[in-house]
Each structure stands twice: as structure tokens, then as C-alpha cells.
């Protein structure tokens with residue numbers, strides 16, 4: 389195996405119990421390939437930040453093994469951390485420092501010699517060059533987020549962790565952030581981003597790891613996952629209970645409720661033809677009398693519930 | 701060793717000092733002048749000499765120590781507390797740096813600032829009294845060791861503190877009383893015997909005494925004892941800091 393094929397980040401059976409006794413990670417295994425964008429998708433409290441903190445060194449790793457670029461993050465922390473850039477969830481910045489100084493500081497902290505040209509290039513790539521001499525506390529929230537990215541990129545990391553980069557930002561800023569990520573991906577930077585927006589995972593990631601309750605429920609290529617997650621449900625309530633799904637309706641993906649009073653039809657929201665019209669027609673042809681019809685879309689919570697159920 | 705990181709921390713901490721230069725420099729000059737007015741003029745007119753040294757000059761080493769100790773502890777404590785407070789500590793924790801490197805950066809900057817202020821006070825005091833130094837090299841060494849060891853102590857306080865009250869509590873409740881009771885403004889021999897014994901347990905006594913000896917060749921305790929006391933204190937701080945980083949206490953979850 390060449391170093392190109394080996395995962396750039398490898399996480400094996402990692403658990404984390406905080407001082408409070410709370411177990412935030414309950415055995416995580418994950419391998420991230422060089423150059424990919426991986427989204428860690430999960431609700432608040434899933435353990436996304438905890439996992440990133442263990443990889444990057446903000447939390448102590450006591451159970452399990454994490455390697456970055458083949459370097460153990462505990463034993464060989466210097467080599468591992470030199471490869472990593474981290475954009476934290478909170479807008480943590482020194483308020484009175486200048487943008488340029490703050491980015492240069494990060495570069496130094498990561499052991500790189502001073503390089504004004506490199507700092508300038510990073511600032512320009514994030515549209516921050518005009519603000520180079522502004523103090524951090526004079527910047528808007530979106531700019532602060534970009535300063536955090538600039539700081540994370542100042543030492544030319546190979547792996548970039550972005551913890552909820554678009555939480556609480558408006559649509560326009562989110563799109564801008566996605567452009568930044570795409571550009572970095574094109575440069576070959578491996579990106580791990582956490583999010584609780586399905587759309588963001590869909591737009592950005594090559595693969596999605598769904599995390600909930602301190603466990604990774606599945607890791608899947610984004611397209612396949614979206615097809616699975618993107619389903620909508622049509623619930624058809626009946627006037628009189630049905631004993632079984634009539635054979636004439638077999639070609640539809642239907643589920644009869646336990647009391648026989650309603651039928652669920654799952655369909656792909658993205659499909660051109662939903663098949664609803666013909667289903668309704670075929671239902672009445674089969675002699676079923678409808679009382680009511682409504683549609684529901686799986687929320688993130690539903691999806692998680694389903695995933696947990698599917699998990700053997 | 702990550703020298704670039706030490707340099708980055710040191711430079712950025714010094715930059716913070718220079719952003720507040722006026723207040724950093726002016727306030728010690730003013731308070732020194734006030735001490736001279738109060739102690740030198742009011743008390744000095746009653747106490748002519750202490751152990752053969754003019755009272756105005758006698759108090760200068762103590763005065764410098766008082767400010768330098770407080771400054772060291774406060775600067776270093778604030779230096780490491782501030783990133784915890786605003787959240788930028790995440791960067792230090794995720795950087796390829798060892799705790800020695802982090803400590804050298806923060807403590808180095810805090811000690812430098814305290815040292816500068818010590819020298820400014822010395823210069824100010826020169827305006828009021830005649831101040832020859834018998835052993836300049838030794839005086840400088842005492843000053844430097846004091847700044848470094850108490851900056852380490854402040855560094856620990858900054859890591860320990862969970863809020864601003866705690867951050868200010870130690871300098872206020874521990875350092876200032878220790879300095880005042882450590883023979884800064886009097887010779888310990890002027891105290892009742894029982895108190896003389898109690899004072900021997902005060903680490904600041906050894907600093908002030910050693911520092912004063914470097915000026916006037918008069919001291920409450922032997923110079924060797926003073927040096928040993930600083931070395932002991934420094935070793936204790938280093939051990940504490942090493943333990944803190946090894947366990948991640950108050951820094952890493």
C-alpha cells in the first residue's frame with residue numbers, strides 16, 4: 389500500500405467519557421481517504437465536536453487509537469498536528485488583535501517560519517485582504533468565520549476540520565462558505581465538516597457519516613444516502629379497514645398499518661414522476677375507499693430513528 | 701523544539717503589553733513616587749537610617765520587589781487566562797507544541813514586562829534618592845529569577861482560575877500581604893522575636909533580603925539562603941506546571 393491509498397485519518401474504537409461521567413462517544417471507527425470531503429452529520433449533542441476535539445488535541449484521548457497521516461495523535465502529536473487545520477464551532481478570536489497578526493500568529497504556533505507572502509495569499513483567497521489591518525472585533529460574524537479559516541490554513545494543513553462552519557449563518561454566507569470549501573477540495577485538502585443540515589452534507593460531501601448518540605450509524609457515499617433519506621411518505625387513510633394490500637397494487641412500495649386503517653406510500657421526492665396520481669387511481673380501482681390523504685417528509689429526527697432501527 | 705511557536709507566543713504577548721504601554725509604564729512610576737512621598741517623607745523623617753542605610757534608599761529594593769512580584773503574577777495569570785476566557789486556547793491545545801514551549805512563551809513575556817517595570821522603578825527611585833548598587837550583576841540576577849519564578853506561579857494561577865474574581869484574588873490576598881510582611885519596608889530585626897520566627901516562613905522575605913543585600917550588603921538572611929529559596933520555589937512551580945499539563949487539568953476535557 390502506498391501512503392496515497394492509506395487513509396489520511398484513521399479512527400479505531402474511540403470512546404470518550406467526560407469528567408462528569410457522561411460517555412459522549414461509544415466506540416467510533418472511521419477512516420477518511422486523502423482528498424475527500426466527509427460530512428459528519430448528526431443532531432446537537434451527537435458527539436461531533438467531541439470527536440474533532442479528540443483528533444485535534446483539545447480533549448484527552450484515553451480509549452482507542454487515532455492516527456493522522458499515519459502518526460498517532462497522542463504519541464506523535466507534533467507530526468500529526470502539523471498536518472491538521474482546525475476551524476472551531478465557536479467564533480473564538482482575540483478581539484483586539486489585527487487580522488493579519490492573528491493569521492501570522494497561527495502560522496508560527498504551528499512551527500512554520502514567518503512568510504508574509506503566504507499569509508497574504510491566504511487572506512486574499514478568503515477575501516480578507518482588505519481587512520488585513522482591521523481589528524477582529526470590528527469584523528462581522530461572517531468575516532470572523534473566514535478569519536478562523538485563514539488561521540487554520542496559515543500553516544498549509546493537509547487535513548482541515550470545519551466544525552459547523554455554517555451553523556446560524558444566512559443562506560448567502562452559507563453559499564460563500566461552500567465555495568471556499570470547494571476551492572480547498574480542488575487544491576487537494578482533505579475536509580471533514582460537521583453539520584446538522586442534510587442539505588449541506590448533500591451539497592458538499594463525497595461521503596456522509598451519520599453520527600448520533602456517540603455512535604456512527606452509517607457511512608455512505610452521499611448520492612446513495614440521499615436517495616435513501618430523501619423519501620417522502622404519502623399516508624392514505626381508509627374508510628373501512630383493509631385486510632391486506634390488494635395484489636393489483638404490488639408494484640407500489642406500500643405498507644399497511646397494523647389496524648388496517650391506513651396505507652403508507654414511500655416515494656422519492658426528487659423523482660420526476662411520483663406515481664401518486666396513478667396510485668390513487670389504482671386504489672379506487674381495487675375497491676378501497678379513501679377518507680383522507682396527507683404527505684409527510686422525513687425530518688432529520690425521523691431519519692435517525694429509522695437508521696437506529698435498521699442498525700442490527 | 702518548536703521555536704517558531706515560542707516566538708509567536710512571546711511576540712504576541714509582548715504586543716499586548718505594548719498596546720497598553722502607557723498604563724503599563726505610567727502606573728508603576730506614579731505609585732513609586734507616591735510610596736516615596738508617603739514612606740520616604742512621612743516615615744523617613746522619623747526613621748533616619750536602617751542598618752546604616754538611609755531609609756529612603758533602604759525601601760527601594762522592597763518597593764521594586766513589591767511591584768515586580770505583583771506584575772509577574774498578574775501578567776502571567778492574565779496571559780494564559782485570557783485565551784481560556786475568549787476561547788482561543790483551542791489553538792494552543794491543537795498546535796504541535798509541548799507545554800514547555802507554551803510556558804516559555806507566556807512566562808517569558810510576563811517576566812520581561814515585569815523586569816522592564818522593575819527597571820523603570822529603579823530609574824524613578826534614582827530621582828528621589830542616591831542609589832548605588834554594590835553588586836549589580838547579583839541584583840540583576842535576583843530580579844530576573846524573581847520575575848521568572850513568580851511569572852510561573854502566575855501562569856499556574858491563570859490556568860487554575862475559573863473567573864476574573866479568582867484571577868485577582870491571589871495577587872490581592874496572597875502576594876501583597878506576603879510582600880508587606882516580608883520586610884520590604886523594614887528590617888525584620890525591627891520586629892518582636894515571635895514575629896521574626898513567623899516571617900522566616902515567608903518566601904518573599906528571602907527575595908527582598910537577597911535583593912537588598914545586592915544593593916547595600918545588609919540582609920536579614922544569608923544570600924545563599926535567598927538563592928536557595930528562589931530555586932526551591934521555581935522547582936515547585938515547574939513541577940506543578942508539568943503535572944498540570946500531563947493531566948490536562950483545567951485545560952483539556
Ligand SMILES: Nc1ncnc2c1ncn2[C@@H]1O[C@H](COP(=O)(O)OP(=O)(O)O)[C@@H](O)[C@H]1O
Pocket residue numbers: 406407408410412430431432433434435436437438439953
Ligand atoms: N466538557 C464536557 N463535559 C461533559 N459533557 C460534555 C462536554 N462536552 C460535551 N459534552 C456532552 O457530550 C455530548 C456531545 O457533545 P458534542 O460533542 O459537543 O456534540 P455535537 O458537537 O455533536 O453537538 C453532549 O451531550 C454534551 O453535552
Ligand SMILES: [Mg+2]
Pocket residue numbers: 436437438477551552
Ligand atoms: Mg458541536
